[in-house]
Amino acid sequence: MAYWLMKSEPDAYSIDDLKRDGTEPWDGIRNYQARNMMRDDMKIGDGVLFYHSSCKVPAVVGIAKVASGPYPDPTQFDPKAKYYDEKSTDENPRWILVDIAFERKLSRDITLAELKEHPALADFRLNQRGNRLSIFPVDKKHWDLVLSLE
Numbered sequence: 001m002a003y004w005l006m007k008s009e010p011d012a013y014s015i016d017d018l019k020r021d022g023t024e025p026w027d028g029i030r031n032y033q034a035r036n037m038m039r040d041d042m043k044i045g046d047g048v049l050f051y052h053s054s055c056k057v058p059a060v061v062g063i064a065k066v067a068s069g070p071y072p073d074p075t076q077f078d079p080k081a082k083y084y085d086e087k088s089t090d091e092n093p094r095w096i097l098v099d100i101a102f103e104r105k106l107s108r109d110i111t112l113a114e115l116k117e118h119p120a121l122a123d124f125r126l127n128q129r130g131n132r133l134s135i136f137p138v139d140k141k142h143w144d145l146v147l148s149l150e
Helices: 015-021 032-041 114-119 140-148
Strands: 003-008 023-025 047-052 057-064 099-111 135-138
Touching: 003 057, 003 140, 015 023, 015 047, 015 057, 023 135, 032 135, 047 099, 047 140, 099 114
Parallel strands: 003 047
Antiparallel strands: 003 135, 023 099, 047 057, 057 099
């Protein structure tokens, strides 16, 4: 089993939305590195730290799991969609997604400020400068430590 952190702006799609929906396609990713991780590395059952980003208090707020194998992101084919890509075709889709399923909300939000203050998380990718990816792998030691802060 592998572990991941997936960021979402809570006003776009929050942990409460995922709790309500149960399972959701993780669509709209338009970064090749993040796409490749979903396509090549994520497996059904992998753990996901659900992170609220670009908000007043960024934080890890819940746990989800990868609930499907990779498949083409349908928004790339819809000219009316925000994430339409005219270069994508059914035969050669450029963008891939996986579904994620709600596991649970954390008993409390674990804020970015708190994560940055923890010495054992100095090498946690979220705490590193220049980390702009919306999806990235999480080492088991970091997964365990983050959840121990709950």
